[in-house]
Amino acid sequence: MPEDITVLIVDNGGRAHVLADLYQRHKDVKRVVVAKGNCLILHDSKKEVILEERVDLNDPRTILKVAITYKPDLVDVAQDNAIACGTVNLLQKNRFHVFGPTKKAARLEWDKAWAREFMKGCGVPIPDYTFFSKPQDAADHARKIYQKNRSSLIFVKASGLCAGKGVEKAENIQEVLIAIGKMRMHGNAASTILIEEGLQGEEFSLYALNDGEHMVTFSLAQDYKQLQDGGQGKNTGGMGAVAPLPMTKEFVQKVEEPLVKRQIHGMKMKGVPYTGILYVGGILTENGPFVIEDNARWGDPEAQVILPGIGNYADLVMASLDRRLKEIQPIEDGLSRVCVVGVAKGYPGDISSIIGKRVYGLEDVMKMGNVNVYGAGIKKEGGNFYVAGGRVFHIVGSGARIDEARQAAYEAVRRVSIEGDNLHYRVDIGANLSRWSEIATGYLQSNQKASRASVALQHRRQKARAQG
Structure with a gap:
């Protein structure tokens, strides 16, 4: 990267603010442009900071116009909708240096059903799940779960992006049916609905x-x-x-x-x-x-x-x-x-x-x-x-x-x-964290025991083969 760097951050909210602060710390960064940003980013800024609010984070073309105007040396695409609609791809196509996943890679976020299938294929530990395109099928599946176990904990999820609001917790069939009904408010983002096992931990x-x-x-x-x-x-x-x-x-x-x-x-x-x-x-x-x-x-x-x-x-x-x-x-x-x-x-x-x-x-x-x-x-x-x-x-x-x-x-x-x-605001943020040390230690100890048992089993098998 050259000296006198211009950085373009594609984001809004608190995350955009902290990213702007971080890039300003770098000795070679001269200017930070934030699309869209918010007014507090300008407070106590250490370098030149510009807010470009006239962009649509769902339309990569508007972001490309900002990039063409300011010619940034680095573009950090940090907002979920901007990533999901292909902003990284369009900027890369126009020869900008872009930090962020392509639309195809970001499918891990914007398509939860696909992501679950991908994780399962990779051996990633995940909760049990099933997904449906018809709400009635999702409801029928949930009824079967509660017929087997009335104390089941279930999460109903929209497969698409919902700004963190597309997940509903349910502890009985009535709550599941209400949760499935709420998925309608998310439109196309809930065209596929996941019924997922709730885990305790x-x-x-x-x-x-x-x-x-x-x-x-x-x-x-x-x-x-x-x-x-x-x-x-x-x-x-x-x-x-x-x-x-x-x-x-x-x-x-x-x-x-x-x-x-x-x-x-x-x-x-x-x-x-x-x-x-x-x-x-x-x-x-x-x-x-x-x-x-x-x-x-x-x-x-x-x-x-x-x-x-x-x-x-x-x-x-x-x-x-x-x-x-x-x-x-x-x-x-x-x-x-x-x-x-x-x-x-x-x-x-x-x-x-x-x-x-x-x-x-x-x-x-x-x-x-x-x-x-x-x-x-x-x-x-x-x-x-x-x-x-x-x-x-x-x-x-x-x-x-x-x-x-x-x-x-x-x-x-x-x-x-x-x-x-x-x-x-919540008053319990950061409270009761002491249990984490105990939980993590217990996990490591059980993991070590399992590893020792596996090694011992391998030794016994090797010894048996040698004697045979």
Whole structure:
């Protein structure tokens, strides 16, 4: 890459904000263009930052126009719809250096039914599932499940992209039927419906940066998808996140092979090398780790707790574009981070009555130590901030330990309000993580016992063959 680099980020929300901050850190980056971005990205910027809001993230042609205008040296396509509709392909065709998976590779995210079949073929551990094109067939299948076991836990999923809201949890047949009915609101994204086994365990987020041949992974995170404390309420785009989870490198290495490497190898064997970020949403059960879902980009808000701690992210991206990722490793600062998302009351439903209401207190929070504020559905007019979307802002606290980061985040978020008492946030982000160490240790110990038993069995077989 040359000096005086221009970077184009294709994204909006808090993830776009943290990516813009990271690229500005690089000594060779002169200018960052964000399409669409949000107003908080301009706050306290260190380099020239331009927001290009007149783009449609579902239309790659509008993004190509921005690229032609600014002639970026690097384009980071980080938003799910933009990736799924082929933005990476179009920009590559026009000779831009693009970080992100092609439309075909990103099918791991935008077609859950296909992804499940692919994972099964690669030997990736996944829940039991069946998918249907007719809602009635899905309902009939669910009835059979509950006839066999009335205590079954089921997830009903739209196969396509639904901004994180296409999953419904059900614990009885009545809830399943309601969930299937809700799929109609997602239109074509729910033309295929998955009925999937619900697994019990602890969820985690694993991220891998890939160049098609090699990959690097980052500290594990955990996100909080449901609207209410304790994992209750509707699914959302994300209500908070924490990183790193209290686990050893040995644990991360153990889950990388079955959950990530098998998928990367499988894509390569299909002639579709995976480049860019692959997110694996995992769950650790008493039977080991399983993949719940894949995303073809950074999660939002997980990006806000992982990326600020990476000192050489731009170098990693550039190395991946040059196919030399094996030469570099992430430089992480070792701090813990907790992200609390502030949403408009009514989210993820109708928030039309909250749009335009004033947001108070963010200016003071931005001056606090050990706290970062990332924008999402927010706009600035006349020096004041106003609600412009469901997820309004992300407040990230940092510290040497999770409890310190959590304290910083909640001390900050308590200073913020939305006109008319219309701010909602969860109060349990980052709580009760101590169980993770016990769970991970138990998994590693059982894995070691299984390995020793396998070795002993091989020795007995070899001895028997020698004696025979």
